[in-house]
Amino acid sequence: MFGYYFELAVRSLRRNPVLTILIVALIGAGVASSMVTFAALRAMSADPMPGKSAQLYEPQIDNWGPANPDVHGEPPLTLSYIDAEALLHAHAAPRQTALYQVAFSLVPADATRAPFAVKGYAVTTDFFAMFNVPMAYGAGWSALDDDKGTDALVISRRLNDRLFGGTDSVGREIRLDNHDYRVVGVAGDWNPQPRFYATGSIHVTTDHGDAPDVFLPFTHAVEQQIATAWGNYCRPDYKGMGWDALLHSECVWVAFWVDLPTPADAWHYASFLHNYAAAQQRMGRFSWPPNVRLRNVPQLLAYVHAVPEQVRVSFLLALGLQLVCLVNIIGLLLAKFMRRSVEIGVRRALGASRGAIGLQFLTEAAMVGAVGGLLGLLLTGIGVYGMGALFTPKIARLVHVDADLLGLTLLVSIVATVLAALYPTWRAAQVQPAWQLKSN
């Protein structure tokens, strides 16, 4: 049965090549444009840490109060050192880390090599387990290193390749600015995108998103007065000078993350956070009721609009284009099918049921859809490849073609074409056999 319909379809498509090519081109162009923009959208809204992101939470505490005009009642994304230190000491979560970005000049031991810039984060040792950082050599530092603020250092694989030729460098020393550090671990490949954990710089788009080069203990960084590389935000009336003043100020600059494996943990932590802010109010530090948030990674990304608005608007436009192509295809298929009224009349007169006619034309539509889908695959591939020319590496490197995208392209083409063919097919099935035979 289907074999026969298939044959009929091929014959029909051949009879009118220009119309067929037009329909195929429309399907291909429509589906490719929505798939390319979808690939960009998907890349940017992808879960940066599948399986883990829902249990990583960022506590936010409003320490500026309702007078702060910039944020519409939302607490800042980062914490003051006062609050970060208090949360670290309270240890109300199974795993937790304070975090801020640091930048150094690395002075190679070999005096003939030029110094170069490295970037990284000051974290607690929980960071590595919380954010699934694999270790190629060694391990994160101990809890004692965290408390004492020693000069332990975890470096990236890239930096290890550059400095030590990829060999096990645990125990070696590295000079950052004027201070010597000992390597305790070399991280494997790890670079989740978008870089959600760096909440202090989450809006910075010029960053190319390379993997961080170094991690060092938070306590050490604070003791050594290593300034944040993402800057701190102070109230306009802040007058303090120097490091100690910053540590005792309400300036916000420390990101904080907690690992809360179960919903009950999250619930407990949320109430802990609320009680903490309430205690600050009782102590007179805050003159406003507790205003805290506990967002996990997906919620945080939605809150900060991690997906650029332009990408979403492009996707909407591409969907519009697909819709116009579909309307177009309905018209062309209607023309194509109705031109064959005579053939339909003959088949109906010879005993074909309406259902049989319908099935025949839907088969034809599905075939056109499949061919259009193949063209769409080609155009999608070209489009995604072309993203590299259109966008900066930070965005372009995220967009990729995979089996899911290819499958979806084909599926959308076929389903869309069959949907578009429903009305023309219905019209074709309504053709009266006698009328067609008589008029010719």
Place this chain on the structure above:
Amino acid sequence: MQIRLILAALRHHRAATVLIVLQIALTLAIVCNALFIIQLRLAHIARPTGIDEAHIVVIQNQWIGKHETAQLSARLATDLAALRQLPGVADAYADYTYPAGGPWAAVLRIGLKPNQRAPTSLAEGYQADDHTLSTLGLQLVAGRNFRPDEIVAGSVDDALAPPVIIVTRDLAERMFPHQSAVGKRVYISDKPSTIIGVVRHLEVPAVGTHSFAYCSVLLPSWPVWPYGSFYVLRAKPGQLDAVMRAAPKALLAINRMRVMDGGAKRYGDLRAAVYADDRGVTLLMSMICVVLLLATVGGIGGLTSFWVGQRRRQIGIRRALGATRGEILRYFQTENFLIVSGGIALGSLCAVVLNLFLMKHYELPRLPLSYLPIGALVLWALGQLAVLGPALRAAAVPPVVATRSV
């Protein structure tokens, strides 16, 4: 007469007619909004910085290790003196940023009184010295330049409340409409500063700033802080490449313990990189528009072509009854014009609705209504273009067809 005939004929092709009308309407709605967004982006990308872009070179300098403020200022003074003495360099200064330099800047709240509830205007600050105007090629329209003794050393945060400032004409107009701003006092975060000069035009450092994009303030200070700074140089005409080679070498000769990320960079390249994603999205949307218009032309052409094939006999009869080729041609052209007009009427409504939706969910301004007639003209033209081929074929149908059976 022709029109009544056309309407009667279209009644027989109700479904196809409705589909074309719908398609034109959707196309108009989407293209108008897309063109509007593209135009907004292009205006953003093209907004002038107000500086002598072609001759500017930027060097990012970061000292290795921690240093006292006094030491850093001494080094900065040495560096700047050396740079200004290079043969190809017209002038140089140091800043924590540069025009359209990146995503962030020191935002200033400027009021006319201390402790004002809402600022009169927002602005963004540059760190500047007595060489800044000449380096950037800025034109002083009133007042005077900074004097060397007015420059202090410190971070941009320390420099936020200087006794004297230079502002752009845009900001001066906002603070003191229709009067001279020179000598007037303003309050930056409640601390008083006197405006001593007004420059014609200078874009703010943060590229994302829209509502006060030309409200810049020059703060007389040297960027002495741990994050490093930018050396901004203006090359003499024709000396740009020579300066780009010579400047980093000269700096390294003074002191090796520094990191210059990427060496000397052309200002034009830096500015292009900042807007790369904007350009990408603009290009992507333009391509979507082109494909959309092509699809519409193809669709209309295909369907009309089918109609012509279907009506060969009727056309033949009309020709046999005395209709000229021109009349047949005009018949299809008029028919297309009527259908497209229907689509445009519906599409104008859709365009406004789509714009309202985009305004609600995304930060987009209202679509200027002038886009609708432009879009309509484009669609009328494309419709005529699409129908021309099939209509010419229809006009070529000989009268003898009427006498033949299919």
